[in-house]
Amino acid sequence: MAKALNIDPSTVSRALNDKPGVRPELRRKIKEKAEELGYIVSFQARSLKTKKTMTIGIILSDIKNPFFLDFLDGVEKTLFPRKYKILLATSNENIQKEKTYLTWFMEHGVQGIIIAPTCTKSGKNNLSFFRQIKKNGIPIVFYDRKLESGSLEFDSVTINNYEAIVSAVKYLVVEMGHKKLGLCLTEPLVYTLRERFRGFIDGCKMFNAKYDKKWIITLTKDEKENMKKLKVLFKESGPTAVITTNHLITQYILKATREFNKKIPKDISLIAFDDNIENQIYDPPLTTIKQPVLSLGKNAATIIIGRLDGEDYPPQNIVLNSELVIRNSVKKLKNKK
Amino acid sequence: MAKALNIDPSTVSRALNDKPGVRPELRRKIKEKAEELGYIVSFQARSLKTKKTMTIGIILSDIKNPFFLDFLDGVEKTLFPRKYKILLATSNENIQKEKTYLTWFMEHGVQGIIIAPTCTKSGKNNLSFFRQIKKNGIPIVFYDRKLESGSLEFDSVTINNYEAIVSAVKYLVVEMGHKKLGLCLTEPLVYTLRERFRGFIDGCKMFNAKYDKKWIITLTKDEKENMKKLKVLFKESGPTAVITTNHLITQYILKATREFNKKIPKDISLIAFDDNIENQIYDPPLTTIKQPVLSLGKNAATIIIGRLDGEDYPPQNIVLNSELVIRNSVKKLKNKK
Numbered sequence: 001m002a003k004a005l006n007i008d009p010s011t012v013s014r015a016l017n018d019k020p021g022v023r024p025e026l027r028r029k030i031k032e033k034a035e036e037l038g039y040i041v042s043f044q045a046r047s048l049k050t051k052k053t054m055t056i057g058i059i060l061s062d063i064k065n066p067f068f069l070d071f072l073d074g075v076e077k078t079l080f081p082r083k084y085k086i087l088l089a090t091s092n093e094n095i096q097k098e099k100t101y102l103t104w105f106m107e108h109g110v111q112g113i114i115i116a117p118t119c120t121k122s123g124k125n126n127l128s129f130f131r132q133i134k135k136n137g138i139p140i141v142f143y144d145r146k147l148e149s150g151s152l153e154f155d156s157v158t159i160n161n162y163e164a165i166v167s168a169v170k171y172l173v174v175e176m177g178h179k180k181l182g183l184c185l186t187e188p189l190v191y192t193l194r195e196r197f198r199g200f201i202d203g204c205k206m207f208n209a210k211y212d213k214k215w216i217i218t219l220t221k222d223e224k225e226n227m228k229k230l231k232v233l234f235k236e237s238g239p240t241a242v243i244t245t246n247h248l249i250t251q252y253i254l255k256a257t258r259e260f261n262k263k264i265p266k267d268i269s270l271i272a273f274d275d276n277i278e279n280q281i282y283d284p285p286l287t288t289i290k291q292p293v294l295s296l297g298k299n300a301a302t303i304i305i306g307r308l309d310g311e312d313y314p315p316q317n318i319v320l321n322s323e324l325v326i327r328n329s330v331k332k333l334k335n336k337k
Numbered sequence: 338m339a340k341a342l343n344i345d346p347s348t349v350s351r352a353l354n355d356k357p358g359v360r361p362e363l364r365r366k367i368k369e370k371a372e373e374l375g376y377i378v379s380f381q382a383r384s385l386k387t388k389k390t391m392t393i394g395i396i397l398s399d400i401k402n403p404f405f406l407d408f409l410d411g412v413e414k415t416l417f418p419r420k421y422k423i424l425l426a427t428s429n430e431n432i433q434k435e436k437t438y439l440t441w442f443m444e445h446g447v448q449g450i451i452i453a454p455t456c457t458k459s460g461k462n463n464l465s466f467f468r469q470i471k472k473n474g475i476p477i478v479f480y481d482r483k484l485e486s487g488s489l490e491f492d493s494v495t496i497n498n499y500e501a502i503v504s505a506v507k508y509l510v511v512e513m514g515h516k517k518l519g520l521c522l523t524e525p526l527v528y529t530l531r532e533r534f535r536g537f538i539d540g541c542k543m544f545n546a547k548y549d550k551k552w553i554i555t556l557t558k559d560e561k562e563n564m565k566k567l568k569v570l571f572k573e574s575g576p577t578a579v580i581t582t583n584h585l586i587t588q589y590i591l592k593a594t595r596e597f598n599k600k601i602p603k604d605i606s607l608i609a610f611d612d613n614i615e616n617q618i619y620d621p622p623l624t625t626i627k628q629p630v631l632s633l634g635k636n637a638a639t640i641i642i643g644r645l646d647g648e649d650y651p652p653q654n655i656v657l658n659s660e661l662v663i664r665n666s667v668k669k670l671k672n673k674k
Contacts, residue, residue: 053445055424063410066403073400076427080434085441087392088425090413097417104422108390254618278615281591 055087057105059115063090074297093118112304116144139307143300145191157299157318161195164322168271169203172241177333182215182239184249196245215239230256241269265331284328392424394442396452400427411634430455449641453481476644480637482528494636494655498532501659505608506540509578514670519552519576521586533582552576567593578606602668621665
């Protein structure tokens, strides 16, 4: 390269690495020649010397949930200016797969891990493995969920899941006159969903609403089975309003209303979770618990960068506030006895 | 570790690396102890020796487009069993950012790159840089789009964009009696959109439909400006049907119908692009050009793996077929003169 241009090799190096001491015109010429020759800085070697891969491992729990678009957007926006790259994985809510990816991440030399930790139906999780990783000097941030038993050991960013649902219940009962409420969840009951469940039960108690065990519906991946389960929502004796706990569940309920030829909010009122753009566009537009998902991503990435910059404060458990966006999917009921 | 258990170090190594010659019971014991001690295989060292990072760089063009959920799902499903990891980036349709990430990828030592290449408004792209990367022995697969001038040099997986729109035009004109058609695009006019545009123009010519320049609307990031532009769709003298070219554009049009208090298909008929679950749930459900997005991801990843396995055939340009899913957003018009 230096030979081709008949220049001193150190000048070439200074020009390509944007270091001072090279005239702009010459720098441009050298860079053009470098492109022409297919010259690319070998970082592989550089990485070996500094032992820094400049990668952060991100584990999603379900790659199909549009929640992660905004989340990844927030993470990327924060990492990019600091030159950190995203190593992306998905656990598909499977703790074995999660562990496999965590192992690969460690073997790869990620400098930090941002993860929505999953668990099995019976509540098993990878906490002991997270502890090992931390012992190995790799910071971990839990987002969306945390592992209760390890929450004081790890950084986390979650939303106020419990309060979000309590507020939704309050709105349904106190403002809109509903007395009979349903809730829709999915398996496995990860931290986030358990908190939302707890908010529902406590909210019903606080505001004297009635719920039936049958009205708390846990959906699985079996679409037919789900439709059967959702039928209870549309019975004469069923709930007058239902709260969903993520975007995909909302779609299921909307599909079910179509299947059973029912209308929202005439036949049942609905509060959705996760404010995707579609929620404003549906007819009627959906009253929705809006999570600050972009902010969730930004906060998680900011904590990791802080740890990598050497910030040494105790583990932080950041809780972001959600918001109840009122639209037209909840019917106002008269106060009947 | 070997000391703690009082065993030969080579036995420990064989046990942890799943090599034969260790009794199952002892292997289990060694693995447990390893977990307890926070022992993690150092891949960093291993990577240096074999010079394989087992990562594939993936570049999205716009992280906010739900298109990428299915795409990434397809890629991950294909790479995971082969132990390849995803290094994720987004260009945000900015060729400079794309180049930055490509450089980082190369420096990091990715073994392959899967990318939806972007371009500027004036058509500038990173083709020469892609050529350099290829010269450096790193296989590249273009997905969703390709760079026309480089299409014989690189593998690509796209859908039949041109034919998809021609078929939609044919359906609107021949089957549903529409004569005046509109089209909605976004900037920058990447390959995919140019093909869809070409399909629209040729389709209108083939089937004798009328279009006006004003009915071909290119949306930007300026939401207010977009609403103004979309107004033309609802004029008395405007088109009777409009075709969108991605999911986000569909949302814009649905928002506009609400804003201008118009109904689909009464006031205007609509054919959407990208069959997100919401399209079935909207009222009315949207007639949609469905891309095989999961398959796009799987095919792109399969090609990369083939190249890494040493498959040495000439560059492949795979074209997948889309499908027109008929629902209820197109009104049947009587044949008027």
